[in-house]
Amino acid sequence: MGTIKISNVSKKYGDALVIDNISLTIEENKIYGLLGRNGAGKTTLLNIINNRIFADSGVVSINDKNLLEDKKGLENIYFMTEQSLYPQAMKIKELFNWTSEFYPKFDMAYALELSRKFELNINKKIKELSTGYSSICKIINTMASGADVLMFDEPVLGLDANHREMFYKELMESYIENPKTIILSTHIIEEVAQLLEKIIILKDGKIINEDNVEELLAKCYNVSGLNKNVDEYIKDKNCISVDEMASFKSAVIMGQNGDEEKEKIKQLGLEVTKVELQKLFIYLTSKGGRK
Amino acid sequence: MKSFKLAKYNIKSSIKSIIIYYSIFITVLISISILIVNKSSGAGVGSAGIEFSSMIFLFVIGLNSFKENFYFTQANNIPRIDYFKSQAITILPIALGMSMLDVIINRIYNIFVACPTIYDMAYGGSSYSVENVEAWTQSNSIETLIGTVTFLFAFYITVFAIGLLITMIFYKCNKTMRIIVVLSPLFLQVILARIAYNFPNVSDKVTSFIDSLLGISTKNSYMSVITFICLFIISMCFVYMLVRRVVVKRG
Numbered sequence: 158m159g160t161i162k163i164s165n166v167s168k169k170y171g172d173a174l175v176i177d178n179i180s181l182t183i184e185e186n187k188i189y190g191l192l193g194r195n196g197a198g199k200t201t202l203l204n205i206i207n208n209r210i211f212a213d214s215g216v217v218s219i220n221d222k223n224l225l226e227d228k229k230g231l232e233n234i235y236f237m238t239e240q241s242l243y244p245q246a247m248k249i250k251e252l253f254n255w256t257s258e259f260y261p262k263f264d265m266a267y268a269l270e271l272s273r274k275f276e277l278n279i280n281k282k283i284k285e286l287s288t289g290y291s292s293i294c295k296i297i298n299t300m301a302s303g304a305d306v307l308m309f310d311e312p313v314l315g316l317d318a319n320h321r322e323m324f325y326k327e328l329m330e331s332y333i334e335n336p337k338t339i340i341l342s343t344h345i346i347e348e349v350a351q352l353l354e355k356i357i358i359l360k361d362g363k364i365i366n367e368d369n370v371e372e373l374l375a376k377c378y379n380v381s382g383l384n385k386n387v388d389e390y391i392k393d394k395n396c397i398s399v400d401e402m403a404s405f406k407s408a409v410i411m412g413q414n415g416d417e418e419k420e421k422i423k424q425l426g427l428e429v430t431k432v433e434l435q436k437l438f439i440y441l442t443s444k445g446g447r448k
Numbered sequence: 449m450k451s452f453k454l455a456k457y458n459i460k461s462s463i464k465s466i467i468i469y470y471s472i473f474i475t476v477l478i479s480i481s482i483l484i485v486n487k488s489s490g491a492g493v494g495s496a497g498i499e500f501s502s503m504i505f506l507f508v509i510g511l512n513s514f515k516e517n518f519y520f521t522q523a524n525n526i527p528r529i530d531y532f533k534s535q536a537i538t539i540l541p542i543a544l545g546m547s548m549l550d551v552i553i554n555r556i557y558n559i560f561v562a563c564p565t566i567y568d569m570a571y572g573g574s575s576y577s578v579e580n581v582e583a584w585t586q587s588n589s590i591e592t593l594i595g596t597v598t599f600l601f602a603f604y605i606t607v608f609a610i611g612l613l614i615t616m617i618f619y620k621c622n623k624t625m626r627i628i629v630v631l632s633p634l635f636l637q638v639i640l641a642r643i644a645y646n647f648p649n650v651s652d653k654v655t656s657f658i659d660s661l662l663g664i665s666t667k668n669s670y671m672s673v674i675t676f677i678c679l680f681i682i683s684m685c686f687v688y689m690l691v692r693r694v695v696v697k698r699g
Contacts, residue, residue, distance in 0.1 A: 209522050210695045231525040242523035242696065244461070244516050258453045259524040 159220035160184050161206060161306070161338075166215030168201055168362075175201045176212070177362035183306075183338060188352055190370075191342040193359035194442050199342045200239070200310055202359070207236045207308070235260065235304035237295045239311040245284035249277065249294055253301070262303025271297045271327065275320060288315030296324055300331055306338040313345060321345075325352060350434040360442050374432055378414045381407035382427035390425055397440040409436055450526050454534035458517060462509060462542060469505050473498075474553065481560035497566045498557070499550045499600055506543065506604050510611020513538075514619060522696050532691045536684055539608045547600035551593060558586055566603075567596040570662070571669040595669045602676035609683035616690045619697075 161183040168176040175198045183189060193199045204210045206217050208224055208231060217224045224230045243252055249272070257263035272279050275293045286294055292314050299307055313321045329352060332339060341349055356373065358366040366373065377397065380390055387406035391399070395411040409432050414422075422429055480495070513535065521531040550565075557563050562584055564572065572587060618626055644651035663671025 204696070207522075207525060208527075211693065228527045228529065231527070234525055236525065238523075240696070240698065242519040244520055255457060255520075256524065258457070259450065259526060 162216075162218045162221070163202075163206065164216045164218070166202075166205060166212045166217065168198075168205060168210070168212050175362050176205065179215070179362070179364055181357065181364060181367065183340065184355075185338055186336040187354045188332065188339045189341065190346070190349055190353040190356040191340055191359070192346060192356055192438055192442075195344075197359040197442070198362040199359055203236060203238075203308055203310055203340070203342060207231060207234060209236075232260075233305040234308065235299050235302040235306070236308040237299040237310060237312060239314055241283065241291060241295070243283050243295075246282055248280060248282050249286075250279040252283065252294070252298060253279070256298055256302060260302045260304060264301045264303055268297055268301035271300065274323065274327070289317065289320065292316055293320060300327065304337075306340070308340045308342075310342045311344070312341065313343065313348075321348060325349070328352065346435040346438050347433065353434075356434070358438065358441055365441055370434065373437065374434065376413075377409055377411045377432045377437060379407060379409050379430045379432050379436075380422060380427045381405065381430070382425065386425040386427055390421060390427060398436055409440065451530040451533035451537060454517075454521060454526060454530060455537035457520070458513065458534055458538040459542065461517075462513075462538070465509065466542070466546070469502075470549070473501060477553065477557050481557065484561050495561060495563045496569060498554065498563060499547075499565055499603075502546055502550050502600075503603060503607050506539075506546070507607045507611040509542075510539075510608040510613075511615045513608075513612055514615045518691075518694065519696060528691050528694065532684075532688050535612060535687070539605050543601050543604035543608065544597075547597045547604055550600055551596050555586075555588065562586075565596055565600075567592075567599045567669060570664050570672075571595065571599070571667050598673050599669045602673040602680070606676040606680045606683070609680045609687065613683045613687050613690075616687060616694070620690055620694065 163179055163181040163183075166176055166179045167174065175196075177198075179198075179202065191199050191203070201210065205212045206224075208217075211225075219227070219230045222230055247255075253263070253265060253268045257265060269279070271277075275297065277290060277293050277297065281290075283291070283294065292312060293316065296309070296312055299309065299312075313324060316324065325348065328339065331337075341352070343349055350370070353370050355369055356366065357364060380387060382405065384401065384404055384406045387399075387408050391408045391410065396408050397411050398409045400407045412418075414429060419429075477498070517535075518531055521528075521534075554563060554565050564584065564586060568586060572592070614629075617629055621629060659665050661671065661675045663669060
């Protein structure tokens, strides 16, 4: 499939700059998390990549071929949107059949197996589905499409905890069996954190972070302990968040946990733990966060 | 290749509407035939140009064939050019099939009720009048049959393309523009009426020009076929220009 390259892409809606000169490379066979607060530009970016809307400036290319000129560029991408684009009167089994016409690698057996696991009645019409089952239908169609790049925009909308868990499990199994590029745009960071290899964080239409999850999380650490000891430790540190509960405090520190820090932590009797991706995300995308 | 698959999808999704339309159409014609045949005073009763209903039907099909189909192509990441091609491919067999079916229905209907087609009225040898229905006889020569089918085919693809174009203009426009588009035929009619009133010469020339384009005076139906095909091509060119930059609307 190759890499997807986004170069200097901008998009305005009226006076609002939704995507601000974004450049990005999406590597082959990696799982990406596209994160950002509401209105950060995630869906717009995915829509631009898929030619569903047009950028005001910049280029999106796959294997150095401009997507606007290369007709076949999008053949190997399946983009599941929050908005339903399927004909409402169509039955789910018909939808699978038609998708297999447009995606020759569509795996019907897999689609039926997933439908059984998710208890999706394929004889139902799309308009008869609840929000959750509508998401399930789109998830199954996307996963069975056989495309080399799968993009999910808010895939777990309306899904209960069991179905969400099942989706993550199936996605991981499918990825292990058949590596592909996956982009997950979601607000439920805690749940997908385990799946992601790389994350792209958008804020006000700009990329504020594009890193490996492990590398990003290694750049910070969490210390917890008695209030006064934590206060003592963080006074000369770049502390990005503090949680307090009675006489205990927990703080996230941006920076390396080197030998000197470790010694001090030991002296103060603090405990060090890994930072949660969600906490880091909140810091990075909050008002005072990194720009 | 994808445009053919998409055309297959378009045709399959239109088949149900076409079957329903013809069921109603044939039922109405049978009812009229029974009423007229059973009535002793039915002699001298006739109808004409029943293909107009097929024209209206195809215009509505054109109006309805944009949003849902376009969104479905976008869901499958199919390029806009393939969507455009599929629309052009879709209408050809549908229009051809319907024009042939309409001629067959018309010929059967004519056994019971005198009913000239638009082609018969505009290009047929003997003239039809409501006052003297029985004097009119329909020609079933190969020339007439082919002429009727080609005329209807060209007519049908044109109304479909115009329907598609109108719905796309509406999709692209904001509310103000939509109102302007809706009111524009009215303004156009007023302006044309003023021109006809103030400049009768211009009006005569325009009428004569339209007559020539449709080949009515010369009884040449192929002139109208060429004109309709040109109109179809022009409409589809506008459709192509619009479809190149059309986007999925949010919500």
